[in-house]
Amino acid sequence: MLIDPHLLAVFTVTTIVALVTPGPDMLFVLGCGVRGGARAGLLATVGVITGDALYIAAAAGGLAVLLTAFPVVFTALRIVGGAYLIYLGVQMIRNRKKGQTDDPAAGGMSGRRAFLNGMVSSMANPQTFTFMVAFLPQFIDPAAGPIWLQFLVLGAILIVLEFVADGTVGVLAGRIGGWLRARQAVRRRIDAATGSVFIALGIRLAAER
Template identity: 45%
Template structure:
Protein backbone atom coordinates (compact mmCIF):
# COMPACT_ATOMS: atom_id res chain seq x y z
CA UNK A 1 0.00 0.00 0.00
CA UNK A 2 2.21 2.78 -1.40
CA UNK A 3 5.12 1.17 0.42
CA UNK A 4 3.82 2.14 3.86
CA UNK A 5 4.67 -0.57 6.38
CA UNK A 6 2.03 -2.49 8.31
CA UNK A 7 3.49 -1.12 11.55
CA UNK A 8 3.13 2.47 10.33
CA UNK A 9 -0.48 1.93 9.28
CA UNK A 10 -1.32 0.10 12.51
CA UNK A 11 0.14 2.92 14.61
CA UNK A 12 -1.69 5.49 12.52
CA UNK A 13 -5.05 3.71 12.85
CA UNK A 14 -4.57 3.27 16.60
CA UNK A 15 -3.85 6.99 17.00
CA UNK A 16 -6.95 7.88 14.97
CA UNK A 17 -9.22 5.66 17.07
CA UNK A 18 -7.96 7.25 20.30
CA UNK A 19 -8.50 10.74 18.85
CA UNK A 20 -11.98 9.88 17.59
CA UNK A 21 -13.03 8.67 21.03
CA UNK A 22 -12.00 11.98 22.62
CA UNK A 23 -15.07 14.24 23.02
CA UNK A 24 -15.06 17.34 20.87
CA UNK A 25 -17.41 19.61 18.85
CA UNK A 26 -18.01 17.00 16.14
CA UNK A 27 -18.90 14.21 18.55
CA UNK A 28 -21.14 16.49 20.63
CA UNK A 29 -22.93 17.70 17.51
CA UNK A 30 -23.66 14.16 16.31
CA UNK A 31 -24.86 13.15 19.77
CA UNK A 32 -27.09 16.22 20.07
CA UNK A 33 -28.78 15.53 16.74
CA UNK A 34 -29.28 11.84 17.45
CA UNK A 35 -30.83 12.31 20.90
CA UNK A 36 -32.89 15.37 20.08
CA UNK A 37 -34.29 14.17 16.76
CA UNK A 38 -33.59 10.58 15.74
CA UNK A 39 -30.94 8.13 14.53
CA UNK A 40 -31.27 9.38 10.94
CA UNK A 41 -30.43 12.95 11.97
CA UNK A 42 -27.42 11.65 13.89
CA UNK A 43 -26.22 9.69 10.86
CA UNK A 44 -26.67 12.67 8.54
CA UNK A 45 -24.77 14.87 11.01
CA UNK A 46 -21.94 12.31 10.97
CA UNK A 47 -21.86 12.48 7.16
CA UNK A 48 -21.62 16.27 7.32
CA UNK A 49 -18.73 16.10 9.79
CA UNK A 50 -16.93 13.56 7.59
CA UNK A 51 -17.41 15.80 4.55
CA UNK A 52 -15.84 18.68 6.45
CA UNK A 53 -12.83 16.55 7.36
CA UNK A 54 -12.51 15.47 3.73
CA UNK A 55 -12.21 19.16 2.81
CA UNK A 56 -9.45 19.57 5.42
CA UNK A 57 -7.59 16.59 3.98
CA UNK A 58 -7.92 17.96 0.45
CA UNK A 59 -6.58 21.30 1.69
CA UNK A 60 -3.55 19.57 3.22
CA UNK A 61 -2.83 17.73 -0.03
CA UNK A 62 -3.17 20.99 -1.98
CA UNK A 63 -0.99 22.87 0.50
CA UNK A 64 -3.72 25.36 1.41
CA UNK A 65 -3.91 24.33 5.05
CA UNK A 66 -0.24 25.21 5.55
CA UNK A 67 -0.88 28.68 4.12
CA UNK A 68 -3.84 29.22 6.47
CA UNK A 69 -1.91 27.96 9.49
CA UNK A 70 0.98 30.29 8.63
CA UNK A 71 -1.25 33.37 8.35
CA UNK A 72 -2.05 34.74 11.84
CA UNK A 73 -4.80 37.05 10.54
CA UNK A 74 -6.58 34.38 8.50
CA UNK A 75 -6.21 31.76 11.19
CA UNK A 76 -7.54 34.14 13.86
CA UNK A 77 -10.52 35.00 11.66
CA UNK A 78 -11.36 31.34 11.26
CA UNK A 79 -10.90 30.78 14.99
CA UNK A 80 -13.31 33.57 15.90
CA UNK A 81 -15.83 32.47 13.28
CA UNK A 82 -15.72 28.94 14.65
CA UNK A 83 -16.06 30.12 18.23
CA UNK A 84 -19.04 32.33 17.38
CA UNK A 85 -20.70 29.48 15.47
CA UNK A 86 -20.35 27.05 18.38
CA UNK A 87 -21.64 29.58 20.92
CA UNK A 88 -24.66 30.49 18.75
CA UNK A 89 -25.36 26.80 18.15
CA UNK A 90 -25.23 26.16 21.90
CA UNK A 91 -27.45 29.12 22.80
CA UNK A 92 -30.02 28.10 20.20
CA UNK A 93 -30.00 24.58 21.55
CA UNK A 94 -30.51 25.86 25.10
CA UNK A 95 -33.42 27.99 23.94
CA UNK A 96 -35.05 25.03 22.25
CA UNK A 97 -34.44 22.29 24.83
CA UNK A 98 -38.12 22.14 25.63
CA UNK A 99 -38.91 20.98 22.12
CA UNK A 100 -37.82 17.46 21.33
CA UNK A 101 -38.68 14.92 18.69
CA UNK A 102 -39.26 15.29 14.92
CA UNK A 103 -41.53 18.31 15.32
CA UNK A 104 -38.62 20.34 16.64
CA UNK A 105 -36.71 20.03 13.42
CA UNK A 106 -39.44 19.85 10.80
CA UNK A 107 -40.99 16.90 8.96
CA UNK A 108 -37.75 14.99 8.65
CA UNK A 109 -36.72 15.30 12.30
CA UNK A 110 -33.96 17.86 11.68
CA UNK A 111 -32.00 15.74 9.21
CA UNK A 112 -32.38 18.35 6.44
CA UNK A 113 -30.10 20.77 8.35
CA UNK A 114 -27.91 18.24 10.13
CA UNK A 115 -25.52 17.71 7.19
CA UNK A 116 -24.93 21.42 6.62
CA UNK A 117 -24.41 22.15 10.30
CA UNK A 118 -22.12 19.15 10.73
CA UNK A 119 -20.07 20.37 7.78
CA UNK A 120 -19.78 23.87 9.24
CA UNK A 121 -18.97 22.58 12.73
CA UNK A 122 -15.96 20.75 11.31
CA UNK A 123 -14.84 23.37 8.78
CA UNK A 124 -14.95 26.24 11.29
CA UNK A 125 -12.79 24.39 13.79
CA UNK A 126 -9.28 25.83 13.22
CA UNK A 127 -7.81 23.14 15.43
CA UNK A 128 -8.71 20.64 12.72
CA UNK A 129 -6.58 22.67 10.30
CA UNK A 130 -3.58 22.58 12.63
CA UNK A 131 -4.23 18.94 13.41
CA UNK A 132 -4.34 17.99 9.74
CA UNK A 133 -1.15 19.92 9.00
CA UNK A 134 0.75 18.52 12.01
CA UNK A 135 -0.63 14.99 12.23
CA UNK A 136 -0.89 13.54 8.73
CA UNK A 137 2.66 14.36 7.56
CA UNK A 138 4.13 12.51 10.56
CA UNK A 139 3.18 9.21 8.93
CA UNK A 140 4.44 10.06 5.46
CA UNK A 141 7.58 8.23 4.35
CA UNK A 142 9.50 9.88 1.46
CA UNK A 143 10.75 6.48 0.28
CA UNK A 144 7.23 4.98 0.25
CA UNK A 145 5.96 6.69 -2.88
CA UNK A 146 4.48 10.06 -3.94
CA UNK A 147 3.85 12.25 -0.90
CA UNK A 148 0.51 13.53 -2.22
CA UNK A 149 -0.72 9.97 -2.74
CA UNK A 150 0.32 9.02 0.80
CA UNK A 151 -1.47 12.04 2.25
CA UNK A 152 -4.60 11.15 0.29
CA UNK A 153 -4.49 7.58 1.57
CA UNK A 154 -3.89 8.61 5.18
CA UNK A 155 -6.58 11.24 4.92
CA UNK A 156 -9.08 8.78 3.46
CA UNK A 157 -8.40 6.36 6.32
CA UNK A 158 -8.89 9.19 8.81
CA UNK A 159 -12.24 10.17 7.30
CA UNK A 160 -13.33 6.51 7.16
CA UNK A 161 -12.55 5.91 10.83
CA UNK A 162 -14.16 9.19 11.86
CA UNK A 163 -17.29 8.38 9.89
CA UNK A 164 -17.48 4.88 11.36
CA UNK A 165 -17.18 6.13 14.94
CA UNK A 166 -19.62 9.01 14.46
CA UNK A 167 -22.14 6.84 12.62
CA UNK A 168 -22.02 4.29 15.42
CA UNK A 169 -22.51 7.06 17.97
CA UNK A 170 -25.33 8.73 16.06
CA UNK A 171 -27.25 5.56 15.22
CA UNK A 172 -26.73 4.06 18.68
CA UNK A 173 -27.72 7.20 20.59
CA UNK A 174 -30.71 7.81 18.34
CA UNK A 175 -32.06 4.30 18.74
CA UNK A 176 -31.46 4.35 22.48
CA UNK A 177 -33.30 7.65 22.82
CA UNK A 178 -36.23 6.35 20.80
CA UNK A 179 -36.53 3.05 22.65
CA UNK A 180 -35.56 3.90 26.22
CA UNK A 181 -35.37 7.64 26.55
CA UNK A 182 -38.15 9.86 27.83
CA UNK A 183 -38.64 13.59 27.34
CA UNK A 184 -36.75 14.44 30.54
CA UNK A 185 -33.74 12.35 29.49
CA UNK A 186 -33.71 13.98 26.05
CA UNK A 187 -33.87 17.45 27.58
CA UNK A 188 -30.95 16.65 29.87
CA UNK A 189 -28.84 15.50 26.92
CA UNK A 190 -29.90 18.61 24.98
CA UNK A 191 -28.77 20.87 27.81
CA UNK A 192 -25.51 18.97 28.24
CA UNK A 193 -24.67 19.25 24.53
CA UNK A 194 -25.75 22.91 24.43
CA UNK A 195 -23.56 23.83 27.40
CA UNK A 196 -20.69 21.86 25.84
CA UNK A 197 -21.03 23.84 22.59
CA UNK A 198 -20.91 27.16 24.44
CA UNK A 199 -17.95 26.02 26.57
CA UNK A 200 -16.06 24.78 23.49
CA UNK A 201 -16.78 28.07 21.71
CA UNK A 202 -15.51 30.14 24.65
CA UNK A 203 -12.42 27.96 24.91
CA UNK A 204 -11.76 28.31 21.19
CA UNK A 205 -12.15 32.09 21.38
CA UNK A 206 -9.76 32.24 24.29
CA UNK A 207 -7.16 30.44 22.20
Protein backbone atom coordinates in the same frame (compact mmCIF):
# COMPACT_ATOMS: atom_id res chain seq x y z
CA MET B 1 4.70 0.10 -1.68
CA LEU B 2 3.19 3.57 -1.33
CA ILE B 3 3.02 3.44 2.49
CA ASP B 4 5.16 1.16 4.65
CA PRO B 5 2.95 -1.52 6.30
CA HIS B 6 4.50 -0.88 9.71
CA LEU B 7 3.86 2.86 9.47
CA LEU B 8 0.34 2.15 8.26
CA ALA B 9 -0.35 -0.11 11.25
CA VAL B 10 1.00 2.48 13.69
CA PHE B 11 -1.07 5.19 12.00
CA THR B 12 -4.24 3.11 12.17
CA VAL B 13 -3.84 2.21 15.85
CA THR B 14 -2.93 5.78 16.83
CA THR B 15 -5.88 7.16 14.89
CA ILE B 16 -8.32 4.74 16.52
CA VAL B 17 -7.07 5.72 19.98
CA ALA B 18 -7.47 9.41 19.11
CA LEU B 19 -10.97 8.90 17.70
CA VAL B 20 -12.40 6.95 20.63
CA THR B 21 -11.25 9.70 23.00
CA PRO B 22 -14.23 12.08 23.37
CA GLY B 23 -13.56 15.42 21.71
CA PRO B 24 -15.55 18.40 20.39
CA ASP B 25 -16.68 16.61 17.22
CA MET B 26 -17.86 13.50 19.06
CA LEU B 27 -19.72 15.60 21.63
CA PHE B 28 -21.33 17.56 18.81
CA VAL B 29 -22.48 14.37 17.08
CA LEU B 30 -23.76 13.07 20.40
CA GLY B 31 -25.83 16.21 20.91
CA CYS B 32 -27.27 16.02 17.38
CA GLY B 33 -28.20 12.38 17.85
CA VAL B 34 -29.90 12.91 21.18
CA ARG B 35 -31.87 15.91 19.94
CA GLY B 36 -32.60 14.94 16.34
CA GLY B 37 -32.49 11.15 16.26
CA ALA B 38 -30.21 8.55 14.69
CA ARG B 39 -30.48 10.11 11.21
CA ALA B 40 -29.40 13.52 12.51
CA GLY B 41 -26.52 11.92 14.41
CA LEU B 42 -25.38 10.06 11.31
CA LEU B 43 -25.65 13.11 9.05
CA ALA B 44 -23.81 15.22 11.63
CA THR B 45 -21.02 12.63 11.37
CA VAL B 46 -21.06 12.96 7.57
CA GLY B 47 -20.78 16.73 8.01
CA VAL B 48 -17.81 16.33 10.36
CA ILE B 49 -15.92 14.01 8.01
CA THR B 50 -16.72 16.33 5.09
CA GLY B 51 -14.95 19.11 6.97
CA ASP B 52 -12.06 16.73 7.62
CA ALA B 53 -11.95 15.80 3.93
CA LEU B 54 -11.68 19.46 2.95
CA TYR B 55 -8.72 19.91 5.30
CA ILE B 56 -7.10 16.74 3.94
CA ALA B 57 -7.51 18.02 0.38
CA ALA B 58 -6.06 21.37 1.45
CA ALA B 59 -3.09 19.66 3.08
CA ALA B 60 -2.52 17.48 0.01
CA GLY B 61 -2.71 20.51 -2.25
CA GLY B 62 -0.36 22.59 -0.12
CA LEU B 63 -3.04 25.02 1.05
CA ALA B 64 -2.29 24.08 4.65
CA VAL B 65 1.05 25.85 4.25
CA LEU B 66 -0.84 29.01 3.33
CA LEU B 67 -3.09 28.74 6.37
CA THR B 68 -0.06 28.19 8.57
CA ALA B 69 1.73 31.20 7.07
CA PHE B 70 -1.34 33.39 7.57
CA PRO B 71 -2.85 32.22 10.87
CA VAL B 72 -5.27 35.16 10.92
CA VAL B 73 -7.32 33.35 8.25
CA PHE B 74 -7.74 30.27 10.41
CA THR B 75 -8.28 32.38 13.52
CA ALA B 76 -11.16 34.16 11.80
CA LEU B 77 -12.64 30.82 10.70
CA ARG B 78 -12.34 29.45 14.22
CA ILE B 79 -14.00 32.47 15.83
CA VAL B 80 -16.84 32.57 13.30
CA GLY B 81 -17.45 28.84 13.71
CA GLY B 82 -17.41 29.12 17.49
CA ALA B 83 -19.83 32.04 17.41
CA TYR B 84 -22.15 30.03 15.17
CA LEU B 85 -22.22 27.11 17.60
CA ILE B 86 -22.95 29.51 20.46
CA TYR B 87 -25.82 30.97 18.43
CA LEU B 88 -27.22 27.49 17.79
CA GLY B 89 -27.02 26.66 21.49
CA VAL B 90 -28.79 29.85 22.52
CA GLN B 91 -31.55 29.22 19.97
CA MET B 92 -32.08 25.68 21.25
CA ILE B 93 -32.44 26.90 24.82
CA ARG B 94 -34.72 29.79 23.88
CA ASN B 95 -36.98 27.64 21.70
CA ARG B 96 -37.07 24.52 23.86
CA LYS B 97 -40.73 25.12 24.81
CA LYS B 98 -41.86 25.60 21.21
CA GLY B 99 -43.07 22.82 18.99
CA GLN B 100 -44.10 20.59 21.88
CA THR B 101 -46.89 18.79 20.08
CA ASP B 102 -48.04 15.20 20.03
CA ASP B 103 -45.46 14.47 17.35
CA PRO B 104 -42.35 13.05 19.04
CA ALA B 105 -40.19 14.37 16.24
CA ALA B 106 -41.26 17.96 16.76
CA GLY B 107 -38.54 20.37 17.68
CA GLY B 108 -35.87 17.98 16.39
CA MET B 109 -32.93 18.75 14.15
CA SER B 110 -33.26 18.30 10.39
CA GLY B 111 -30.75 16.15 8.56
CA ARG B 112 -29.55 19.02 6.40
CA ARG B 113 -29.00 21.24 9.40
CA ALA B 114 -27.15 18.47 11.24
CA PHE B 115 -24.87 17.97 8.22
CA LEU B 116 -24.06 21.66 7.78
CA ASN B 117 -23.52 22.21 11.48
CA GLY B 118 -21.25 19.17 11.62
CA MET B 119 -19.11 20.56 8.82
CA VAL B 120 -18.85 23.93 10.58
CA SER B 121 -17.95 22.23 13.85
CA SER B 122 -15.17 20.26 12.17
CA MET B 123 -13.66 23.14 10.22
CA ALA B 124 -13.78 25.51 13.20
CA ASN B 125 -11.99 23.00 15.43
CA PRO B 126 -8.26 23.85 15.80
CA GLN B 127 -7.53 20.23 16.69
CA THR B 128 -8.71 19.12 13.25
CA PHE B 129 -6.36 21.51 11.48
CA THR B 130 -3.45 20.62 13.76
CA PHE B 131 -4.06 16.91 13.26
CA MET B 132 -4.00 17.22 9.49
CA VAL B 133 -0.87 19.38 9.18
CA ALA B 134 1.15 17.98 12.09
CA PHE B 135 0.09 14.35 12.54
CA LEU B 136 -0.43 13.04 9.01
CA PRO B 137 3.01 14.15 7.69
CA GLN B 138 4.69 11.95 10.32
CA PHE B 139 3.59 8.92 8.30
CA ILE B 140 4.54 10.22 4.87
CA ASP B 141 7.75 9.21 3.10
CA PRO B 142 8.65 11.49 0.17
CA ALA B 143 10.75 8.69 -1.34
CA ALA B 144 7.83 6.24 -1.38
CA GLY B 145 5.72 8.08 -3.92
CA PRO B 146 3.68 11.24 -4.53
CA ILE B 147 3.16 13.09 -1.26
CA TRP B 148 -0.35 14.21 -2.22
CA LEU B 149 -1.36 10.60 -2.89
CA GLN B 150 -0.04 9.47 0.49
CA PHE B 151 -2.01 12.28 2.13
CA LEU B 152 -5.16 11.11 0.39
CA VAL B 153 -4.65 7.44 1.34
CA LEU B 154 -4.05 8.25 5.01
CA GLY B 155 -6.91 10.74 4.93
CA ALA B 156 -9.28 8.16 3.48
CA ILE B 157 -8.40 5.72 6.27
CA LEU B 158 -8.94 8.47 8.84
CA ILE B 159 -12.34 9.37 7.39
CA VAL B 160 -13.55 5.75 7.36
CA LEU B 161 -12.45 5.20 10.96
CA GLU B 162 -14.01 8.46 12.11
CA PHE B 163 -17.27 7.65 10.36
CA VAL B 164 -17.43 4.33 12.20
CA ALA B 165 -16.55 5.86 15.59
CA ASP B 166 -18.65 9.03 15.52
CA GLY B 167 -21.42 7.43 13.46
CA THR B 168 -21.85 4.73 16.09
CA VAL B 169 -22.09 7.37 18.80
CA GLY B 170 -24.61 9.37 16.77
CA VAL B 171 -26.86 6.39 16.04
CA LEU B 172 -26.81 5.09 19.62
CA ALA B 173 -27.51 8.59 20.94
CA GLY B 174 -30.40 8.84 18.49
CA ARG B 175 -31.91 5.55 19.66
CA ILE B 176 -31.75 6.57 23.30
CA GLY B 177 -32.85 10.12 22.51
CA GLY B 178 -35.87 8.82 20.57
CA TRP B 179 -37.24 7.23 23.71
CA LEU B 180 -36.52 10.34 25.74
CA ARG B 181 -37.98 12.77 23.18
CA ALA B 182 -41.36 11.03 23.41
CA ARG B 183 -41.70 12.66 26.83
CA GLN B 184 -42.23 16.41 26.50
CA ALA B 185 -40.71 17.40 29.84
CA VAL B 186 -37.63 15.31 29.11
CA ARG B 187 -37.45 16.74 25.58
CA ARG B 188 -37.25 20.27 26.95
CA ARG B 189 -34.39 19.21 29.19
CA ILE B 190 -32.67 17.57 26.23
CA ASP B 191 -32.89 20.79 24.22
CA ALA B 192 -31.54 22.79 27.15
CA ALA B 193 -28.70 20.32 27.74
CA THR B 194 -27.83 20.09 24.04
CA GLY B 195 -27.91 23.87 23.72
CA SER B 196 -25.57 24.16 26.70
CA VAL B 197 -23.17 21.66 25.10
CA PHE B 198 -23.17 23.65 21.84
CA ILE B 199 -22.51 26.89 23.73
CA ALA B 200 -19.64 25.29 25.64
CA LEU B 201 -18.16 23.89 22.41
CA GLY B 202 -18.49 27.27 20.72
CA ILE B 203 -16.71 29.05 23.57
CA ARG B 204 -13.98 26.41 23.58
CA LEU B 205 -13.43 26.61 19.83
CA ALA B 206 -13.43 30.41 19.78
CA ALA B 207 -11.00 30.66 22.71
CA GLU B 208 -8.67 27.79 21.82
CA ARG B 209 -5.27 28.55 20.38
